[in-house]
Amino acid sequence: METLVKLSFYCFTAGSIALIGAWLCYLGYAVGRVRLRRSAMATAEGPTISATTAEFGPGSYSLGRFGSLLAWFAVVFQGLAILFRSIAAERGPYSNMYEFSLAFIFVLLLIYMLFERFYQVKQLGAIVMTIALAMAVYIWSLPASMREVDALNPALQNRPLMTLHVSTAILAYATFAVSFAAAVLFLIQIKKNVSWLPSAEMLDDIGFRAVTFGFPMLALVLILGSIWAHQAWGAYWQWDPKETAALFTWLVYGVYLHTRSLRGWRGTRSAVILLIGFAAVVFTYYGNYFFGGMHAYGGV
Amino acid sequence: MAQATVDKTALPRSPLEIIVDRIWRFFCSVRAAVVEIAILAVLVLIGTLRGSDAPQWLANAIPATQPFVDRWYAWDVFGSLPFIGILTLLSIAIAVCTINRVPGIWNTIANPTVRTSRGFLRSADLSATYQNATPPEALLDDLSTSLKKQRFRVITERHGEETHLYADKNRYAKLATFPFHLALILILVGGIVGGRYGFRENEFLIPEGSVREVGHGTGLSVELVQFRDSWREDGTPAEYRSDLVLYEDGQPVQEKSITVNNPMSHGMVTFYQASYGQAATLRVTDDEGRTLFDDSVPLGLYTHANNPDAPAGVQVLPQAGVQLNVIAPDNNRANAPELDTLNLRSGQMYVQVREIGPNASDERPSAAINMGETARIGNFNVEFVRESRFTLLQVASNPGIPIFWVASLLLVAGLAITFYFPNRRIRGILSMAPGSSGSQLELAPLAKRDWSAKREFKIVAEKLADTLQTSPMITERASVSDTSEVSAEGRASAANDSRSTSVASKEVR
Numbered sequence: 046m047e048t049l050v051k052l053s054f055y056c057f058t059a060g061s062i063a064l065i066g067a068w069l070c071y072l073g074y075a076v077g078r079v080r081l082r083r084s085a086m087a088t089a090e091g092p093t094i095s096a097t098t099a100e101f102g103p104g105s106y107s108l109g110r111f112g113s114l115l116a117w118f119a120v121v122f123q124g125l126a127i128l129f130r131s132i133a134a135e136r137g138p139y140s141n142m143y144e145f146s147l148a149f150i151f152v153l154l155l156i157y158m159l160f161e162r163f164y165q166v167k168q169l170g171a172i173v174m175t176i177a178l179a180m181a182v183y184i185w186s187l188p189a190s191m192r193e194v195d196a197l198n199p200a201l202q203n204r205p206l207m208t209l210h211v212s213t214a215i216l217a218y219a220t221f222a223v224s225f226a227a228a229v230l231f232l233i234q235i236k237k238n239v240s241w242l243p244s245a246e247m248l249d250d251i252g253f254r255a256v257t258f259g260f261p262m263l264a265l266v267l268i269l270g271s272i273w274a275h276q277a278w279g280a281y282w283q284w285d286p287k288e289t290a291a292l293f294t295w296l297v298y299g300v301y302l303h304t305r306s307l308r309g310w311r312g313t314r315s316a317v318i319l320l321i322g323f324a325a326v327v328f329t330y331y332g333n334y335f336f337g338g339m340h341a342y343g344g345v
Numbered sequence: 346m347a348q349a350t351v352d353k354t355a356l357p358r359s360p361l362e363i364i365v366d367r368i369w370r371f372f373c374s375v376r377a378a379v380v381e382i383a384i385l386a387v388l389v390l391i392g393t394l395r396g397s398d399a400p401q402w403l404a405n406a407i408p409a410t411q412p413f414v415d416r417w418y419a420w421d422v423f424g425s426l427p428f429i430g431i432l433t434l435l436s437i438a439i440a441v442c443t444i445n446r447v448p449g450i451w452n453t454i455a456n457p458t459v460r461t462s463r464g465f466l467r468s469a470d471l472s473a474t475y476q477n478a479t480p481p482e483a484l485l486d487d488l489s490t491s492l493k494k495q496r497f498r499v500i501t502e503r504h505g506e507e508t509h510l511y512a513d514k515n516r517y518a519k520l521a522t523f524p525f526h527l528a529l530i531l532i533l534v535g536g537i538v539g540g541r542y543g544f545r546e547n548e549f550l551i552p553e554g555s556v557r558e559v560g561h562g563t564g565l566s567v568e569l570v571q572f573r574d575s576w577r578e579d580g581t582p583a584e585y586r587s588d589l590v591l592y593e594d595g596q597p598v599q600e601k602s603i604t605v606n607n608p609m610s611h612g613m614v615t616f617y618q619a620s621y622g623q624a625a626t627l628r629v630t631d632d633e634g635r636t637l638f639d640d641s642v643p644l645g646l647y648t649h650a651n652n653p654d655a656p657a658g659v660q661v662l663p664q665a666g667v668q669l670n671v672i673a674p675d676n677n678r679a680n681a682p683e684l685d686t687l688n689l690r691s692g693q694m695y696v697q698v699r700e701i702g703p704n705a706s707d708e709r710p711s712a713a714i715n716m717g718e719t720a721r722i723g724n725f726n727v728e729f730v731r732e733s734r735f736t737l738l739q740v741a742s743n744p745g746i747p748i749f750w751v752a753s754l755l756l757v758a759g760l761a762i763t764f765y766f767p768n769r770r771i772r773g774i775l776s777m778a779p780g781s782s783g784s785q786l787e788l789a790p791l792a793k794r795d796w797s798a799k800r801e802f803k804i805v806a807e808k809l810a811d812t813l814q815t816s817p818m819i820t821e822r823a824s825v826s827d828t829s830e831v832s833a834e835g836r837a838s839a840a841n842d843s844r845s846t847s848v849a850s851k852e853v854r
Contacts, residue, residue: 280545
């Protein structure tokens, strides 16, 4: 078992390295190329006046391709990391923040790559990889003792429901991260009108599609959590802070979906709500650190 | 114009009608719904933060906010009037909105408007135009067949020399919004039914060997045969298990060994493993040999001044007019040893007898009793039979649960159908091509500001091109729906984009 746990960590390490490479490539591709041009002019008197101007252009296509390639490497290594960990633990990697975050990176990358393939847009990767990399840095910051596989405490000993409840949460959070990335690029595009970024309409659509996947998923998270709570604690809803934080997140995305049918709200205002929504996701994700209540054991 | 004036004067509306109409419009308003959901979200956030240290961080950073933070912690948000009020408002809005929208949506499904205009087709964000040598009548069959193969319903109408076409798919998915919204009301109904007709005991405590009645008119009682806990080498708990026997009207009806995730149910009543603790089995008799108590006293629910660190319990014997205060040995002698005035050894139990009632004496006779021995305390003989344990169960009966499960199913299914089977609509006009005996087909999707719908339309247009054996001219016009929010620079660019793409239409094939 120990070998598998180590192997899982080595795969995560390799995935982190691939992630750094992918992040740099995507960032370069999205920011674009800056060309400095120096022009010189000779005057009648003889001295030369020179001036430097900057020209912006789309990023190198190769950078985008390398970004995708490295991101796929990261997907494979993260996938192997959670596979080895699952075999070692004889359950899904969902029992603490180390395992949950490992799985989150894998699902986030995978979902992003699917969006990239469907929409044929790579610039979104600059934001998504930043989130994935931040999550990897968080994992590295966790105490080494958390890399050990711990047995489940009695409250968590419900493998089918734990797998369903936590994996749907990861799916929901990952798609919301993609919608956040689309909203950020949308706001940049609306303000700056960058020619090599995807159109505002497409970015709006990516944000919406991501939410249409994540919103039912988060509803499912709440329902599966209720079923589990009913089985373990005797009440399907107890106003536990983690429960209500997830409900808050769900309501924010509910507001987003309703605003899209309002004149004057679709576009910038909806994108701002996506930013608030993702802040709510982060709040719910890390809530274990500062919430009391029945989910407190899920922290560290 | 004159006719309109006559109509208005002929049907004046009463103030009541106007008020009802405004209330109705308020509940149907999406803008109002957004505000209501946003208020609900803010209240949920306030309630969530109340369960965390975050408000206290605020008070620590700005001491002047401490009274505000104290009130925040004291406010039961989820039981408050504003919270219940906004939930009620939202429920009414959902119900009213549903009633308001059903006829319209059903009409668009059953009797959609087929007739369209060239103005719509030519100003649409995206359109496709086909020129074909085949006469319109012959082309219509191929067109319909091709669209039907792509799961579209096709309806046509003849208007003069033109045939107007309406095609849609996933039309019934539009109805999925209703079960989803009604599910939200059902969840609230489930909560109300559970609260009104169910019950919940959070601290249902049974010592080993004891039987406790559930009450609430159930006729049920539960016996704890044995409680077992197992621990891992690293000191973490592996399992808490209670072996229970359930009696209904005194007759055993079920035996089950329950754990935290494995409760015992009988009818609507369910027993959940919640916690456990230490207990002392005592037998108390009076001078005449009558048994006043022969059961276990749960420990750990109280503390006693003689040793605040030690688990203590209280047992009232009403028929004897006394209360037994029972104190176990200190589990952690190293902690504040000066408070441990009893100095009990392992295997001992300290029992104090205290009279209760208005004329109770201040005397409190007591004794430390060794396990298996009997001590004379006051007028009673108290035997410390053995150390035992109790289990703490939660007992709940919630008739709202089936409603909740149905609502959950409707909610997820409604959302999934709404989002994963989007309704797609296409309008078109088939006519004679100008100046030839062939035909001209103009199609446009109802897809304003919908990138995915436009993408799907392009795929449909390409497939139609295969069927009709002709390449379409696809015209894309940049959407200017967000121009009010675009910066001046972006606006100029968007206008340029619109001109260039609409003039330079591009061929798909």
